[in-house]
Amino acid sequence: MTAKEIFDSTIKEIEPLYGNDEARSIAFSLLEHIGIMKTAVLAHQPMETDTSILQKWIERLKKYEPLQYILGETSFYKRTFRVNSSVLIPRPETEELMEWIIRDFGSVEEDFSEKPAVTIMDIGTGSACIAVTLAKEIAESEVFAMDISEEALKIAKENALRNNANISFLKQDILHDFIFQTPLDIVVSNPPYVTENEKSAMQANVLNYEPHLALFVPNEKPQLFYQRIATFAKKYLKPTGVCYLELNANLAHQTAELFDKEGFTEIIIKKDLSGNNRMLRAAL
Template sequence: MKINEIKQQFLSQLSITYPKQEIENFFYLLSQKYLGLKRIDVALNPDFKINSKTDQEFNSALAKLKQEIPIQYIIGETEFYGLPFYVDKNVLIPRPETEELVEWIVQEVKSKKLKVKSAKSLTILDIGTGSGCIAVALAKNIPFAKVWALDVSEKALKIAKKNAILNGVDLQFLNEDILALKKLHLQFDIIVSNPPYVRELEKSKMHKNVLSNEPHLALFVKNNNPLLFYNKIADLAKENLNLNGELYFEINQAFAKETKTLLKEKGFQNIESKKDIFGNDRMVKADLFQI
């Protein structure tokens, strides 16, 4: 079969489910993955012959796209903060909003770099690391930091370890249930978390491809306790943050005010929230000053 014929199959068979541009993007990602061909190569060689093994790979991807399986899971990789990441169904696909949280931390650290660097190397803990996207991106961009990545899911930690190797960073891993943990036996300068924060009742507003494919362990909390993780992580942070340590959260946009109030009541200071590129309240930062 010729490559252009496969492209036409994708366009005709997926048009009920996706817009044309998105189908083309899928097709070019797959051409790059299976054949090492860039978009321009495909355009210049429409008659390029595909062998039967690759033909089967395209067909299998086409069938999965019809079932609305995310392209990132089909090709097994994605990009986050300009870095490559392996992903599979055991980890959440990293979101652009989370890149903004990483950017906030990187910029804050850069602005205080000299102070931190002269004191010691910076220690960071990422709670609910999933693919390891936050931990790896921070370790890569703050080279003097020592970064720990924690998750309750062993399968997620396996992917996070692969991603640390892929990106050439050295992370420390902790397999813990943060909700059951009494105390961490380590102190950190920064604790960051993008914990599960979608209420079960919000399921009806979510796209089918997220609901059917991404791990529910990574996404959902009970309707009656939306701040469960924030409450527990803030308590741990009070014990395990160093003097002048900082806590960063990605948050549910519906609970920015409540999350800030919770942090204030626990004694955190300089509590700030930030909107994401879509204009939603998406991140919170708080400092812990100890006497």
């Protein structure tokens, strides 16, 4: 059997669910993970690869399980992160948030040797994609990351290790008060913000597989996490500190009003590449 025949067979099975373009992209990823490179497919190279695991992956795809969970990893901001159903799959919009923060605070290419360390807290770290990215991209940074989920923290610590990022992890619930000792320059979070009413609009691969703990908030308390983050940030940010958040686009202006009432200034809402109000920056 040639690599092209394996590729075509894979597409045939998943194309009805995912469409041709996405099916081709998925097929290339699956084959690469069993040692069949794109060049082998294009060259119709004969293969003796055991494809039994490939068939198992295809069956999982037919149940709309995310490709990232099936392969156990995903790419985010030039790096590879381990993921499973204990953590959200990092989104491109969150990469846009990283760009904003890195642009504001400088990158590792710049000389910040005379400046003190930039202290950062990532609230609800999940896979630690935010914490790892900022630890690697902002020079002289000291990064803390917290999550309520023990399983998520296991993945987060593994990702910090595999990306050689020095991060201090805490098992904490932002909805409950706790003592933190280090004054912070940055508080950043992509908190749960999808209301229960918005579930019906979500795709099956998200709704059925990604952790609800990291996704949903009660209809009657849509700003629950933003309120607690504002309280924490107000208490622990330095006088020049800044808070960066990913937003529910439908509640962006309400979130800005919340931070305004808490005494934050220079509040900016930023659109993502899809034109949605997705990010917020608020300074003390």
